Amino acid sequence: xxxxxxxxxxxxxxxxxxxxxxxxxxxxxxxxxxxxxxxxxxxxxxxxxxxxxxxxxxxxxxxxxxxxxxxxxxxxxxxxxxxxxxxxxxxxxxxxxxxxxxxxxxxxxxxxxxxxxxxxxxxxxxxxxxxxxxxxxxxxxxxxxxxxxxxxxxxxxxxxxxxxxxxxxxxxxxxxxxxxxxxxxxxxxxxxxxxxxxxxxxxxxxxxxxxxxxxxxxxxxxxxxxxxxxxxxxxxxxxxxxxxxxxxxxxxxxxxxxxxxxxxxxxxxxxxxxxxxxxxxxxxxxxxxxxxxxxxxxxxxxxxxxxxxxxxxxxxxxxxxxxxxxxxxxxxxxxxxxxxxxxxxxxxxxxxxx
Amino acid sequence: xxxxxxxxxxxxxxxxxxxxxxxxxxxxxxxxxxxxxxxxxxxxxxxxxxxxxxxxxxxxxxxxxxxxxxxxxxxxxxxxxxxxxxxxxxxxxxxxxxxxxxxxxxxxxxxxxxxxxxxxxxxxxxxxxxxxxxxxxxxxxxxxxxxxxxxxxxxxxxxxxxxxxxxxxxxxxxxxxxxxxxxxxxxxxxxxxxxxxxxxxxxxxxxxxxxxxxxxxxxxxxxxxxxxxxxxxxxxxxxxxxxxxxxxxxxxxxxxxxxxxxxxxxxxxxxxxxxxxxxxxxxxxxxxxxxxxxxxxxxxxxxxxxxxxxxxxxxxxxxxxxxxxxxxxxxxxxxxxxxxxxxxxxxxxxxxxx
Numbered sequence: 001x002x003x004x005x006x007x008x009x010x011x012x013x014x015x016x017x018x019x020x021x022x023x024x025x026x027x028x029x030x031x032x033x034x035x036x037x038x039x040x041x042x043x044x045x046x047x048x049x050x051x052x053x054x055x056x057x058x059x060x061x062x063x064x065x066x067x068x069x070x071x072x073x074x075x076x077x078x079x080x081x082x083x084x085x086x087x088x089x090x091x092x093x094x095x096x097x098x099x100x101x102x103x104x105x106x107x108x109x110x111x112x113x114x115x116x117x118x119x120x121x122x123x124x125x126x127x128x129x130x131x132x133x134x135x136x137x138x139x140x141x142x143x144x145x146x147x148x149x150x151x152x153x154x155x156x157x158x159x160x161x162x163x164x165x166x167x168x169x170x171x172x173x174x175x176x177x178x179x180x181x182x183x184x185x186x187x188x189x190x191x192x193x194x195x196x197x198x199x200x201x202x203x204x205x206x207x208x209x210x211x212x213x214x215x216x217x218x219x220x221x222x223x224x225x226x227x228x229x230x231x232x233x234x235x236x237x238x239x240x241x242x243x244x245x246x247x248x249x250x251x252x253x254x255x256x257x258x259x260x261x262x263x264x265x266x267x268x269x270x271x272x273x274x275x276x277x278x279x280x281x282x283x284x285x286x287x288x289x290x291x292x293x294x295x296x297x298x299x300x301x302x303x304x305x306x307x308x309x310x311x312x313x314x315x316x317x318x319x320x321x322x323x324x325x326x327x328x329x330x331x332x333x334x335x336x337x338x339x340x341x342x343x344x345x346x347x348x349x350x351x352x353x354x
Numbered sequence: 355x356x357x358x359x360x361x362x363x364x365x366x367x368x369x370x371x372x373x374x375x376x377x378x379x380x381x382x383x384x385x386x387x388x389x390x391x392x393x394x395x396x397x398x399x400x401x402x403x404x405x406x407x408x409x410x411x412x413x414x415x416x417x418x419x420x421x422x423x424x425x426x427x428x429x430x431x432x433x434x435x436x437x438x439x440x441x442x443x444x445x446x447x448x449x450x451x452x453x454x455x456x457x458x459x460x461x462x463x464x465x466x467x468x469x470x471x472x473x474x475x476x477x478x479x480x481x482x483x484x485x486x487x488x489x490x491x492x493x494x495x496x497x498x499x500x501x502x503x504x505x506x507x508x509x510x511x512x513x514x515x516x517x518x519x520x521x522x523x524x525x526x527x528x529x530x531x532x533x534x535x536x537x538x539x540x541x542x543x544x545x546x547x548x549x550x551x552x553x554x555x556x557x558x559x560x561x562x563x564x565x566x567x568x569x570x571x572x573x574x575x576x577x578x579x580x581x582x583x584x585x586x587x588x589x590x591x592x593x594x595x596x597x598x599x600x601x602x603x604x605x606x607x608x609x610x611x612x613x614x615x616x617x618x619x620x621x622x623x624x625x626x627x628x629x630x631x632x633x634x635x636x637x638x639x640x641x642x643x644x645x646x647x648x649x650x651x652x653x654x655x656x657x658x659x660x661x662x663x664x665x666x667x668x669x670x671x672x673x674x675x676x677x678x679x680x681x682x683x684x685x686x687x688x689x690x691x692x693x694x695x696x697x698x699x700x701x702x703x704x705x706x707x708x
Contacts, residue, residue, distance in 0.1 A: 195672070198656065198664070200554060200578035203665075206665040210666050220670065223656070224579070229614050230615065260583050261584065265615060302552065302577070305662070306664075308659070308661075312379040314568075316573075317577070318585065320581065
């Protein structure tokens with residue numbers, strides 16, 4: 001079974017059920033968020049993570065925020081509370097673009113509704129907010145599915161696939177991006193094996209990708225990041241598929257640190273290298289990878305692990321969150337609306353219809 | 355200060371002092387081994403590690419073994435006890451070639467001495483065993499120093515050097531192999547920076563290399579293994595220097611897993627790639643890297659860290675200890691007796707005088 005990272009249970013008075021990703025893979029616990037404070041905490045502490053999953057969760061969080069209203073209150077009071085929830089939830093992960101996007105979308109929809117349907121009451125507004133959260137969720141599920149359907153042909157019977165970090169069901173409301181073609185190929189009964197880079201420093205590959213592949217019944221093997229090149233050299237890898245954090249207009253792709261090295265190693269060993277990501281990942285304001293800013297993360301992510309010191313006190317650490325893979329080293333970008341082979345500025349523009 | 359992994363303190367009744375590498379980098383504790391049982395435990399549990407350091411420690415262990423003898427006992431009884439210590443210590447790490455080599459060397463020397471000097475007593479035999487252990491130690495110290503002197507010219511002022519795993523002072527009786535050129539360049543006052551790959555799964559780079567560079571006052575930065583390629587892409591690396599576990603007749607080199615990927619990434623970015631290792635690392639019975647057997651290690655090294663589960667229960671793990679870097683991707687092999695540029699079967703044979 002493909003895991004579901006999140007699910008709304010019930011109607012407007014319901015709650016959001018999340019897989020608590022802080023406890024994986026040691027424990028599989030579902031977290032019930034019944035107010036915005038619980039959801040804020042869940043987003044902030046990475047109980048829920050992955051840009052699409054955060055966005056969808058926050059949209060449902062706006063439904064939770066309105067549950068404190070009495071049905072006798074006015075639609076204006078409803079909009080007021082909704083606005084406060086928006087501000088509050090947006091501050092849970094200050095750099096999460098999908099979070100702001102989802103919150104804004106629900107808020108604008110609610111404001112438009114209130115302006116147009118002046119006779120509507122608070123109950124209708126709450127139902128509208130839930131419907132919009134459901135719509136965002138459903139679109140994400142469909143986007144994931146379409147990426148899978150567009151990408152499954154690249155996974156042939158007997159293939160060994162390498163992936164990095166977690167761009168799976170746990171990162172979305174659906175069945176993920178990079179892992180979605182694997183889930184589709186598996187549904188078709190194809191036999192293949194997936195190597196999951198453990199993905200230091202936060203081990204999303206070992207903790208999350210390996211776990212959700214295992215849950216889905218896909219043959220998965222964990223490796224340390226430094227073993228990928230040697231596996232390729234042994235002829236053990238037929239294709240690499242990763243997700244993307246941001247894609248420039250020319251197809252250069254920012255993704256989890258380590259992806260760049262994999263792209264060079266894949267080229268060296270004549271292995272196709274695929275990016276699977278929604279079209280919304282393209283940022284056409286960025287011409288090439290050179291313009292993508294790279295977040296530096298805290299040294300202690302590398303200096304400590306699970307409370308144990310792994311490097312000397314005070315030692316310098318270089319800990320970039322992402323790197324940039326050049327478009328020329330990407331065999332194809334798999335999106336929900338099709339596949340961009342040999343990505344470059346022209347076929348990216350054509351694909352996006354710009 | 356360059357750390358000393360081990361030191362014999364006193365005369366024949368002395369003891370072996372080891373830096374307890376199990377506690378690094380969190381704690382710097384010296385372990386006093388006063389009998390063979392303590393030393394056996396230290397070798398077995400990796401309190402002392404690195405092939406040369408294990409060999410030298412075991413040689414001193416034979417001195418410890420003879421301390422239980424009364425001076426009234428015969429030289430034959432001395433040889434008997436020595437033989438028992440040899441068997442015992444050899445079983446501490448069953449695949450450690452240097453361990454067997456050092457033990458055999460002391461034992462043969464003692465047997466020859468007893469056969470030639472029939473008038474000599476037990477006291478003389480014990481002194482001979484200590485002298486031979488000191489000789490093995492001194493040769494290792496000199497070997498390290500010569501590698502450093504031969505290799506320091508490759509580290510220019512302002513360079514950024516990348517290294518992998520730990521082939522430093524902690525792995526030898528002297529100042530290491532891969533790190534020795536760095537210590538020599540530092541003694542000459544050259545300013546440079548070293549990036550230490552943390553080296554999953556056992557983190558010898560983060561725990562040991564970073565620590566001993568820091569102790570020596572060399573500017574060191576820890577990175578996760580998957581960050582090396584991106585650093586190279588940024589122009590941040592001027593040279594890569596690693597150690598070696600075994601070198602084939604054609605120059606192909608087995609070293610810690612991850613070294614192969616670094617060699618490919620270094621070639622891609624036009625960065626020189628050096629191996630620093632004693633001539634004893636060459637195994638001319640092996641024609642090329644394809645013949646080097648690769649040890650597979652326990653899955654739990656990858657599935658757990660410091661008691662915390664990092665991958666799902668029962669997930670498959672691929673955990674090779676080593677990989678093989680091709681001679682064509684090695685700029686030079688730095689040994690105690692000189693530098694082999696562009697290693698191949700001919701210049702390796704010439705270097706070794708075979």
